[in-house]
Amino acid sequence: MRKPFVDTLRWLAFIAAVAILNFPVIATLVTSLKSEAEIMTNASLMIEAPTLGNYAAVFAMADRFDILHFLTNSLVASLIGSVLAIALAFPAAYAMARFGVGRTWLLPLAVNLRAVPLIIFAIPIYLMYQQVGLLDTRFGLALILCLVNVPLVLVLFASSIADLPLEIEEAGRVDGAGTLRLLVYVVAPMSLNVVAASTVLAFIYSWNEFLFGLMLTTNSATPVSVGASFFFAASGGGVRWGVAAAVMILATLPPLVLGLLMYRQIGRSMTAGAVKG
The missing domain is CATH 1.10.3720.10 (MetI-like)
Structure with a gap:
């Protein structure tokens, strides 16, 4: 029983380290999937209504910023x-x-x-x-x-x-x-x-x-x-x-x-x- 417990702790520590080190990337990804209204009202990492509208807006600006x-x-x-x-x-x-x-x-x-x-x-x-x-x-x-x-x-x-x-x-x-x-x-x-x-x-x-x-x-x-x-x-x-x-x-x-x-x-x-x- 000792080895599975140690392995579980090791994986939990690994997942926690990955989440902490990549928190800025995760936060940026979550923000990119929120609407402007949700960004203003919901600052958490939870997404209430995922949208790709921000990505569409990026490509829609090709006439100014390609x-x-x-x-x-x-x-x-x-x-x-x-x-x-x-x-x-x-x-x-x-x-x-x-x-x-x-x-x-x-x-x-x-x-x-x-x-x-x-x-x-x-x-x-x-x-x-x-x-x-x-x-x-x-x-x-x-x-x-x-x-x-x-x-x-x-x-x-x-x-x-x-x-x-x-x-x-x-x-x-x-x-x-x-x-x-x-x-x-x-x-x-x-x-x-x-x-x-x-x-x-x-x-x-x-x-x-x-x-x-x-x-x-x-x-x-x-x-x-x-x-x-x-x-x-x-x-x-x-x-x-x-x-x-x-x-x-x-x-x-x-x-x-x-x-x-x-x-x-x-x-x-x-x-x-x-x-x-």
């Missing part, structure tokens, strides 16, 4: 930024882990730069983008998202590659494989978990980036993290909380679904190398 356009901008920029970050960081991490290139100064420098508040780089980046014509472009936003994510991805790759068995690479060199072939056909397949996890994390960070999205875009490339704020005063007569909540739920769906689909790879990459025989 949520699909904002979502597309974020999707394109986040995908390009994540892929570019992986393409740059993976060979750099391999050079650090296997040949010691910049391991003592470049890696700490990249990590420390990521710790610096991004607002410090705002003015010079804006001026550079203005000179080369990258303002309000998806590719320009993707480049910034790539630079923001390179330090994180670099750290993940460097630690992962350092834990890979060197004997397999040595056997490949004996067979005549060069560094590039080893990187593509040996190291990359053994690093699929950390590649997947790094891609997901880079995508999520890119999706949530607000500062540079606000600074570097005005209309054509406005990401959803910035575009969602437009809906708070979309009616001109105060905040429509139901519509604002619906926009926030729509904005969180892509990274949420991606994270749920890839959570196993993220967990494996975070625990890789923690136990060594």
Whole structure:
């Protein structure tokens, strides 16, 4: 009888932790399913008359604020930024882990730069983008998202590659494989978990980036993290909380679904190398 009781307590604690940590998301979801009148009279998490009217209102505002356009901008920029970050960081991490290139100064420098508040780089980046014509472009936003994510991805790759068995690479060199072939056909397949996890994390960070999205875009490339704020005063007569909540739920769906689909790879990459025989 002891084990079922302990398991029940464990699950109750787990459910309570999930509910507490996700309370803002749950409250936002509940608000998005209430009418404006019910929001004013019922502040609890109970829904008396569920409605999808707030979501319909979001899409009805496409002539002023096109949520699909904002979502597309974020999707394109986040995908390009994540892929570019992986393409740059993976060979750099391999050079650090296997040949010691910049391991003592470049890696700490990249990590420390990521710790610096991004607002410090705002003015010079804006001026550079203005000179080369990258303002309000998806590719320009993707480049910034790539630079923001390179330090994180670099750290993940460097630690992962350092834990890979060197004997397999040595056997490949004996067979005549060069560094590039080893990187593509040996190291990359053994690093699929950390590649997947790094891609997901880079995508999520890119999706949530607000500062540079606000600074570097005005209309054509406005990401959803910035575009969602437009809906708070979309009616001109105060905040429509139901519509604002619906926009926030729509904005969180892509990274949420991606994270749920890839959570196993993220967990494996975070625990890789923690136990060594």
